[in-house]
Amino acid sequence: MTTHKTGILRLGDRVEFDGKDYVFVALNGEVAELRAGQETPLNVLMTTLLTDKSFRLIGIDGIRRRGLGESxxxxxxxxxxxxxxxxxxxxxxxxxxxxxxxxxxxxxxxxxxxxxxxxxxxxxxxxxxxxxxxxxxxxxxxxxxxxxxxxxxxxxxxxxxxxxRRTPTAGQVDQRFIDALTIVLQHNTDQSSGSMDRIRRDVEKHVQAEHGSDVEIPSRATFHRLVKKLAQGRHATGSARTRRTLSQQPDGPFGAVHPVRPGELMQIDSTPLDIAVEFEDGITGRVELTALVDVATRSIPAAVLRPSTKAVDAALLLARCVTPETMRPGWSEAVSMAASALPYQAMRSIDARLQNAAAKPIIMPETIVCDHGKAYISHTFKNACRSLGISFQPAHPDTPTDKPIVERTLQSVGTLFAQYVTGYLGSSVERRGKNADLQAVFSLLELQDLLDEWIITAWQNRPHEGLRDPLTPGRILSPNDKYAALLNVAGYVPVPLDAENYIQLLPAVTRVINSYGVKIRHRIYDSAELNPYRGQESGMKALRQLWEIRYDPYDVTRVWVRNHHGSGWITAFWRQLHTSPQPFGDTIWELGRQMVAGRGTDSPSEATIKAAVDNLLDRASPAAPKSHKTAKKVHRVIARSRAGEAPSRPLPSPEATQSRTGTGPGLETEPSKARDEQSDQPEKLAKIIPLRIYNPQERADEWW
Known part of the structure; x- marks a missing residue:
């Protein structure tokens, strides 16, 4: 027991101060009077007495109080x-x-x-x-x-x-040897994992170079025990990934931010999803999952699957975050927002878009934390954040602890969802089953639909350990419960995403409006509404008198030209649209341009690239020979292009833009020639096949 200054000081109590025993005889305001036998009384301030290291309360019975319990x-x-x-x-x-x-x-x-x-x-x-x-x-x-x-x-x-007695970590090993071992282990952090003999050899070489043969080298067994005791020696010969992750942890205590309203702090990240997907060209491969996670509620308001994440994917993810999830054919009423824990009536009275919405919260981001991936530090994503008034906050380089919520959430998707899906590949080669990639049965769009349904039905209603009620810690809330609770405090303000907001999230370029229209990457776009502006300057000095144009990399059929002389946007269609047998995106067009340029043509025409693309698509069909040299690259590009053919969100209606801008143009100003040919024929409605609620746990036994 150590000696403490605990207890109650009363008149007549004995105290120890400055190495002598006194009796506390009086208190005059803030001054204590201490008496020791017949000596002159000692007057000392109470604050000085109680804070002095030599002060001890002995007590009226003469027993010193030295502790509150045993060690x-x-x-x-x-x-x-x-x-x-x-x-x-x-x-x-x-x-x-x-x-x-x-x-x-x-x-x-x-x-x-x-x-x-x-x-x-x-x-x-x-x-x-x-x-x-x-x-x-x-x-x-x-x-x-x-x-x-x-x-x-x-x-x-x-x-x-x-x-x-406290045993030294290194025992009797020479401190110079320990210093050398520490240096080698720190250098080993970014190296590939090797054996303990390699580390021992590096340490001996370092000691020999610094101190010669003056340092005693411990035995092999002692060296192994010493490496395991040192913090830097953890995973020294194990997982290199774990070793690097541990080295990235901050030296000081972890900080924590506690947002009090939905959207106050959100985190975004991407990770490969361990599921084999069958693309439309017949090949299989993995996709990347990109998700936004709200820190306050642990909700996933938006998540998309792509063969590889691009900047436009991260930007359009913001649009999904503030757009209601509509009910889909076959979904049970239990999935609707009206039957969920969300405050449906209060939210619907403010936002009529929630009439047939599914139980997914709508969250407007205020601050987004991301890593330094190309998709997130791109101008496209930054401009999207700026246009919506979102604070863009990059994390520190190689510091995953700056965004731990989204890191752990993406791992949870693999644990709670991916492992139950047919075609699951496992988190590593050691965990992969035999011929697992041959079990891929879902297409990218089907897997996206399953993921959306799982997020709404499972994740949003699953109790989360990070959402314990602070007043009743024994109660664990779900993301929907937490969202409803925080709305009572923070309120809800809808942010409708109209056509102009949608266009603002797309990549932008600047061009001249020529007599033939505008040219973007060898594609010519034109519209009758461009007639008054052909050959004219935009009047925007910041754009060098050029015109701002927005385009969708997954839809090359049209672009949107900002009307700097008026208001709104002008939709210009691709001139070769009526000759294209199937839609394709900007990525596959760029591949076709590179193929033509590789044949010695410096400035290929639009028709030449179009022909090369059509030939490329024909050769990349499932019946094409597998021995083609560029087949693998072509398959990846086609999969990337076709991933955006069926958007999970329809384009905003043109009427909304026209009503907002008055006489300004909407999203579509004129139909294409291909549509004109079919305009006289009545449209035949497709038969709706109801879908069951996707429950991966129930179907797991059927897949394996």
Missing amino acids: KIFEALPAPAKDRAHWLENHITEVLDGVPAGAEPGTRPRRDYDVTSRSLRQRLMTKEAELQKTGNPLSLSTLKRLTRAYETRGIVGLVDQRLV
Whole structure:
């Protein structure tokens, strides 16, 4: 037990101050009067007295209060050692306080141990003689040492110190060898994992270079034990990924931000999803999952699957975040927002878009934390954040602890969803089943639909450990529960995403409006509404008199030209649209341009690239020979292009833009020639096939 200053100080109590015993006799305002026998009283400020390191409260019974309980170290000692320590404590406390520690309250001290009439040395000599007679002799010097140890460390000071001695981490190994080992382990952090012999050899070379043969090299067994004891030695020969992750942790305590409203702090990240997907060209491959996670509610308001994440994917993810999820054919009413924990009636009275919405919260981001991936630090994503008034906050390089919520959420998707889907590949090669990639049955669009349904039905209603109620910690809330609870405090303000907002999220370029229209990457776009502006300057000095144009990399059929002389946007269609047998995106067009340029044509025409693309698509069909040299690259590009053919969100209606801008153009100003040919024929509605609610746990047995 260590000595403490705990207790209540009353008039008449005995205290120890500056190495002497006093009696607390009076309190004059903030000044305490202390008296020691017939000496002159000592006046001292109470703040000075109570904060002085030498101050001790002895108490009216003369017993010093040295602690509030036994140390955890003492509790772990063997029973014989604890019994002897208690026996010594009774004798030492009788010397110090006049009565043993185990004496009954009110016990008067024996005459030879009375602290008021006998000095400490006299009491020690009496105790020495007493123990000599009982057959348990202790010398005077030993009693003095035990007394000092008890005063400073409590009962642990009376124990054989060999039992409580702190063992050095490195034992008897030379400190110079330990320093060299630490340097080698730090250098090993970014290297590929090797054996312990490699590390030992590097340490010996380092020691030899720095100190010669002066340092004693420990044995092989001692070296192995030493590496395991050092913090830098963890995973030294194990997982290189884990080793790098541990080294990226900050040295100080982890900080924490506690947002109090939905959208106040959100995190975005991408990760490969361990599911084999069958693309439309017949090949299989993995896709990337990009998700936005709200820190306050742990909700996933938006998640998309793509063969590889591009900047436009991250930007359009913001649009999904503030757009209601509509109910789909076959979904149960239990999935609707009206039947969920979300405050549907209050939200619907403000936002009529929620009439047939599914139970997914609508969250407007205020701050988004992301890593330094190309998709997130691109101008496209930054401009999207800027246009919606979102604060863009990149994380520190190689510091995953800056966005731990989204990191853990993406892992949870693999644990709670991916492993139940047919075609699951496992998180590593060691965990992969036999021919797992051949079990791919879902297309990219089907898998996206399953993921959306799982997020709404499972994730949003699943209790989350990070959402414990602070007033009742035993209760765990789900993301929807937490969202509903925070809305009562923060309120809800809908942010409708109209046509102009949607266009603002697309990549932008600047061009001249020529007599033939506008040219973007060898594609020519034109519209009758461009007639008044052909050959004219935009009037925008910041754009060097060029016109701002927005385009969708997944839809090359049209672009949107900002009307700098009026308002709104002008939709210009691709001139070759009516000759294209199937839609394709900007990525596959760029591949076709590179193929034509590789044949020696510096400035290929639009028709030449169009023909090369059509030929490329024909050769990349499932019936094409597998031996084609560029087949693998072509398959990836086609999969990337076709991933955006069926958008999960329809384009905003043109009427909304026209009504907002008055006479300004909407999203579509004129139909294409291909549509004109079919305009006279009545449209035949497709048969709607109801879909069951997707439950991966129930279907797991059917897949394997």
